Structures are given as structure tokens and as C-alpha cells.
Amino acid sequence: MEATEAVETIQREMTSFARRARASAGRLHPELSLVSYTLLGHLEESGGCRATDLAAHYALDKSTVSRQVGALERAALIERRQDSEDHRVQVLHLTDAGRRILAQVTESRRTAFRERLARWPAADLERFAEYLVRYNAWPGPAAGSEPGPPAAP
Amino acid sequence: MEATEAVETIQREMTSFARRARASAGRLHPELSLVSYTLLGHLEESGGCRATDLAAHYALDKSTVSRQVGALERAALIERRQDSEDHRVQVLHLTDAGRRILAQVTESRRTAFRERLARWPAADLERFAEYLVRYNAWPGPAAGSEPGPPAAP
DNA sequence: TGTCCGAGTTGTACTCTGCAACCGGACGGT
DNA sequence: ACCGTCCGGTTGCAGAGTACAACTCGGACA
Numbered sequence: 001m002e003a004t005e006a007v008e009t010i011q012r013e014m015t016s017f018a019r020r021a022r023a024s025a026g027r028l029h030p031e032l033s034l035v036s037y038t039l040l041g042h043l044e045e046s047g048g049c050r051a052t053d054l055a056a057h058y059a060l061d062k063s064t065v066s067r068q069v070g071a072l073e074r075a076a077l078i079e080r081r082q083d084s085e086d087h088r089v090q091v092l093h094l095t096d097a098g099r100r101i102l103a104q105v106t107e108s109r110r111t112a113f114r115e116r117l118a119r120w121p122a123a124d125l126e127r128f129a130e131y132l133v134r135y136n137a138w139p140g141p142a143a144g145s146e147p148g149p150p151a152a153p
Numbered sequence: 154m155e156a157t158e159a160v161e162t163i164q165r166e167m168t169s170f171a172r173r174a175r176a177s178a179g180r181l182h183p184e185l186s187l188v189s190y191t192l193l194g195h196l197e198e199s200g201g202c203r204a205t206d207l208a209a210h211y212a213l214d215k216s217t218v219s220r221q222v223g224a225l226e227r228a229a230l231i232e233r234r235q236d237s238e239d240h241r242v243q244v245l246h247l248t249d250a251g252r253r254i255l256a257q258v259t260e261s262r263r264t265a266f267r268e269r270l271a272r273w274p275a276a277d278l279e280r281f282a283e284y285l286v287r288y289n290a291w292p293g294p295a296a297g298s299e300p301g302p303p304a305a306p
Numbered sequence: 307t308g309t310c311c312g313a314g315t316t317g318t319a320c321t322c323t324g325c326a327a328c329c330g331g332a333c334g335g336t
Numbered sequence: 337a338c339c340g341t342c343c344g345g346t347t348g349c350a351g352a353g354t355a356c357a358a359c360t361c362g363g364a365c366a
Contacts, residue, residue: 006278011266013285018171018187020212020289035353038172052313058172061355066314068353088313088362113164116288124284125159131281132166135269136173188322205344214324219346221322241331241344 029105035060035068036077040094040102043078048093050083077101185258188213188221189230193247193255196231201246203236230254 029037039054046053055065069092072078077098083089094102117125185193192207199206208218222245225231230251236242247255270278 003275003278006275006282007266007270008263009282010270010278010285011262013282013289014170015187015191015262016289017167017285033352034172038168050313060353062314063316063356064354066316070315086313086363090314109168110161110164113160117160117163120287122156122159125156125163127280128284128288129159129162129166131277131284132163132170134273135281136166136169186322203344215345216325216347217323219344223346239332239344243345 029108032101032105036072037102037105039065039068039072040077040098041106043092043094044099044102048081048091050089050091054092072098185254189225190255190258192218192221192225193230193251194259196245196247197252197255201234201244203242203244207245225251 032040035058038058042054042057043049051065051069052062054060054069055062058065069078069080073080076095078092079095080090080092083091120128188211191211195207195210196202204218204222205215207213207222208215211218222231222233226233229248231245232248233243233245236244273281
């Protein structure tokens with residue numbers, strides 16, 4: 001396979017993945033959409049942050065985040081805490097229920113991945129993981145100009 | 154990196170990709186949504202097929218495909234031809250305009266990919282491409298049970 | 307104090323999607 | 337040949353996810 005051809009293939013396959021991703025989104029875990037899952041995961045990693053941070057990080061409109069956060073709060077998966085320093089700010093935190101659900105969904109996704117990758121040699125897994133990290137890491141910051149997902153489709 | 158850890162990483166990175174994919178969907182190529190692009194691409198590859206085939210292949214509802222196809226026809230990017238064998242069937246074909254638009258979008262996505270992958274050694278590109286194909290190919294047919302995209306986040 | 311800024315909310319509109327009901331052609335058994 | 341069933345496709349309806357714009361409220365700085 002030649003390099004140019006490889007680029008084509010990567011483009012096509014990543015696009016294909018994104019397409020299927022979108023198509024199957026939410027069907028496997030009706031209780032947690034892709035966006036909700038991602039937001040919850042971010043809260044877990046960061047240990048609490050503001051809605052605006054989420055919006056900036058994921059290139060979503062603040063109104064979208066506001067509604068998602070509202071839904072997650074109504075579901076009692078997260079809670080808002082007024083920031084004592086700046087009363088405009090609400091710091092979002094996972095609740096115990098949120099942590100539990102997040103763990104469940106993560107586990108179930110992990111199972112699906114394990115199944116899919118079960119027959120791969122360890123060396124290939126490691127290289128594949130490394131490539132993905134490298135691809136996603138890219139310059140990074142310039143989220144706006146991100147060609148990233150081929151138009152992420 | 155250990156194999157289990159590699160699986161985790163692959164899961165996380167693929168999820169990350171899907172998330173960004175969704176977030177930036179449609180913004181780069183307003184004239185052609187991800188689904189439209191994919192359908193057009195499929196028609197080009199297959200040289201014409203039925204709406205039902207598209208629905209099955211991409212795990213979309215036939216009504217969704219019907220509407221997408223309607224829009225693409227209204228935009229004069231595809232045309233329907235009655236099947237002479239089975240009058241229920243409409244075989245979809247790209248028009249010249251469709252082929253042109255598809256080529257444009259493909260080229261623009263290709264450019265973005267090239268930029269992103271510019272500094273990769275050829276050997277890595279080839280392996281990465283191969284891994285993606287292997288990942289996406291998987292068993293394949295069982296689209297319904299597809300854990301695929303980690304719940305495509 | 308007054309003005310400007312930033313965090314969040316809400317109203318509105320649009321797209322994508324799935325489900326269910328429906329139409330009409332094709333096919334098989336009697 | 338007739339009828340029941342199956343299948344391809346369309347349409348009505350509902351819901352999720354978004355974006356954009358207008359608005360509210362607290363904070364910062366002159």
C-alpha cells in the first residue's frame with residue numbers, strides 16, 4: 001500500500017466509523033446519549049467544572065450545554081454548586097448516581113470493545129492505540145479549524 | 154503498553170474521535186451532510202443501488218433514507234430509475250452534478266486529512282490504515298448487534 | 307456609579323431520525 | 337386466476353440535538 005493510498009483509506013475508514021458511530025449513538029445506552037456520556041466523563045476526569053468550560057472544550061453552543069446539563073441534573077446524575085468566589089458561576093459535579101451510571105456505561109462499552117478486539121495480537125493493539133492517540137492529539141488547540149474528523153462527518 | 158490498557162486507549166480515542174466528529178458535523182461542508190456524503194459515496198462505489206440497500210448498509214431507517222434521497226434528488230445530485238424487472242424498485246444513480254459535488258467534497262476532506270497526516274512516516278500510515286480497515290470490517294454483517302463504535306459515543 | 311463583560315437561561319427554528327401507518331407491486335399456494 | 341403475504345417506498349408524527357439571538361444577573365474596572 002502506498003502512502004497516498006493509505007491516507008485515502010484512513011479518511012474513508014474514519015468517516016465510516018463516524019457514520020456508524022452516529023447511527024448507533026444512543027441505541028446501545030438509551031439512558032445516556034453520546035454527548036451526555038462525554039460530559040459526564042469530562043466531569044469525572046476534571047473533578048468538576050463550569051458549563052462554559054464544557055462548551056468550549058467540545059465546541060458546543062453554551063445553550064446546548066445548558067440544556068444537556070439541565071437534563072443531567074433532572075436525572076440527578078450531576079449537581080450544580082454555586083461558586084462562592086463568583087456568583088455567576090455554577091460548578092458542576094457528578095453525583096454518586098452519576099458516577100455509578102457512568103461506570104456502568106463505560107463498562108458496557110468496554111465489553112463491546114474487548115469483544116471486537118479480542119482476536120488482535122497484543123502488538124497490533126498497542127500500535128493501533130498509539131496511532132489513534134497521535135491522530136487525535138494533533139496540534140490540538142485549534143479546534144475551530146479542525147479538519148479532524150473528515151468533516152467529521 | 155499492555156494489551157488491556159491498549160484496548161482502553163483505543164476505546165477512549167475512538168470515542169473521542171466520534172465526539173469531535175459529531176460536534177463538527179456539517180460545519181465544514183454545509184452543502185453535504187455526513188449522511189448525504191456517505192450515501193453519495195456509496196452510490197459512486199456501487200454504481201447505483203436501491204434505497205433499501207442503503208438503509209440496511211448504514212443501519213438507518215428506511216424513512217430516513219427516503220427523505221435523504223428525496224433531498225438529494227431535489228438537489229439534482231442523484232436520479233431515480235425505475236427497475237424494469239421489479240416495478241416497486243427505484244435504482245438510484247449519481248448525476249453528473251452529484252459526481253462533481255462528491256469529488257469536490259472528497260478532495261477538500263482529503264486535503265484536511267493530508268495536512269493532519271503530513272508528518273507521519275509512510276509505514277505508520279499504512280499500518281494505521283490497515284488497523285482501521287480491520288476494526289471496521291469486523292464480523293461485519295451483524296450490523297444490528299454491532300457494538301462497534303463504542304456506542305458510538 | 308455607570309458601563310462593559312462574561313455565565314447561564316430561554317425562545318425559536320431547523321435537521322436528523324425512528325416508529326407506525328399506509329400504498330401499491332410482486333410472489334406463492336391453492 | 338385469486339387471495340394472502342411480503343417487500344420497497346412514502347408520509348405523518350414525535351422527539352432529540354443544535355445553533356443563534358435576545359435576555360438576565362453578577363462582577364470588574366474607571
